[in-house]
Amino acid sequence: MFSGIKNADQIVAGKKKADTLGVKAAGKYKLQVSLEHKIPYFKLLMAFSVFFPENQTAVEKYGSKYGTSSKTTVYNGPFLQKGWTGSNLSWTMFKNKNYWNAKAVKLQSIHFAVEKSPSTAYYLYQDGKLDTASLSSQASKNLQKSPDYVVRKTNGTTYFQFNLKMKKFQSTKMRQAISMALDRNVLAKTLGGGYTGSKNFTAAGMTKVGDKDFTDLSQTKESLLVTGHHKQLAQSYFKERLKELGLKKLSFTVITAHVQVHRRILPECS
Structure with a gap:
C-alpha cells in the first residue's frame, strides 16, 4: 500500500528508519506526501484504513488497546460506533453531529448484526x-x-497464494499446472451470485485507459495462458514436476477465511 511513497520500500526492508518516510505536516491542517514516481490512483489509496488519520492523544492513552473496541476508538466520519467490545457480533452506529457534512447524513442510526451463515441472515x-x-x-x-x-459489483479478487518456502511450490511449472487446471469461469458460475472468472489481480471495470479497460491492457499472451483452463498442458506440467520431485502425488493444505463462498471454492476446485 505504501510502495511509491518516498523511502517506503526501504523502510519495510529495514534499510531506513521510519522517520525518513516521505510524509510530513505542512501546517495545522495540511499533510504533504512525497512520491518516488507518479501514482495516478494515489488519492484512491487514501480510502484504505491504513491511511486514516490517528488521534495521537487517544493512541498514547489506550496503547495496545487502541481501536480494539468502541470505547477505545476515535471517530471523524459520519457515524459513531457503540456497543462493540472487540468480539461480539452486533453493534450500533449513531449519527456523528460533529461530522463536517452532518446535514447530508439522513440516517440517525444503523444496527449491524454479523451472521456467519448466509441462510440465517x-x-x-x-x-x-x-x-x-x-x-x-x-x-x-x-x-x-x-x-x-x-447485484452490487465490488473491486475484490479472490486468489490462491503459494507458499514459496515449500520446495514443491518453488517450481514455476508446478504453480502454472495448478493454475491452468482451474476453470475460473465454471468455478464462478458454480458459486453463483455475481461472481466472474478473473484473469488477473485487478477487477474489471475499475478504470479505463482511453476507451479500453485496464484489465484488457494488462494481459499478455503468457499471462492469459497461465490463467486459462488448459487441462492437457496442466497435466503435462504437473507430471513433469512430480517426476522431478520424486513424487507420485501431491498433497497440500489450503487456509481460507471463515466465509461461505471461500470455503465453497475448495470442494468445487477439487
Whole structure:
C-alpha cells in the first residue's frame, strides 16, 4: 500500500528508519506526501484504513488497546460506533453531529448484526429483522428473479497464494499446472451470485485507459495462458514436476477465511 511513497520500500526492508518516510505536516491542517514516481490512483489509496488519520492523544492513552473496541476508538466520519467490545457480533452506529457534512447524513442510526451463515441472515431478512443481507451462492441462484435481488459489483479478487518456502511450490511449472487446471469461469458460475472468472489481480471495470479497460491492457499472451483452463498442458506440467520431485502425488493444505463462498471454492476446485 505504501510502495511509491518516498523511502517506503526501504523502510519495510529495514534499510531506513521510519522517520525518513516521505510524509510530513505542512501546517495545522495540511499533510504533504512525497512520491518516488507518479501514482495516478494515489488519492484512491487514501480510502484504505491504513491511511486514516490517528488521534495521537487517544493512541498514547489506550496503547495496545487502541481501536480494539468502541470505547477505545476515535471517530471523524459520519457515524459513531457503540456497543462493540472487540468480539461480539452486533453493534450500533449513531449519527456523528460533529461530522463536517452532518446535514447530508439522513440516517440517525444503523444496527449491524454479523451472521456467519448466509441462510440465517436471509431468514432474518424475510422476518423483517434485517433490512439487507448477503446471499449464499445457492440462494443467489434461486432468487435472481426476485424484485429484492440486487447485484452490487465490488473491486475484490479472490486468489490462491503459494507458499514459496515449500520446495514443491518453488517450481514455476508446478504453480502454472495448478493454475491452468482451474476453470475460473465454471468455478464462478458454480458459486453463483455475481461472481466472474478473473484473469488477473485487478477487477474489471475499475478504470479505463482511453476507451479500453485496464484489465484488457494488462494481459499478455503468457499471462492469459497461465490463467486459462488448459487441462492437457496442466497435466503435462504437473507430471513433469512430480517426476522431478520424486513424487507420485501431491498433497497440500489450503487456509481460507471463515466465509461461505471461500470455503465453497475448495470442494468445487477439487
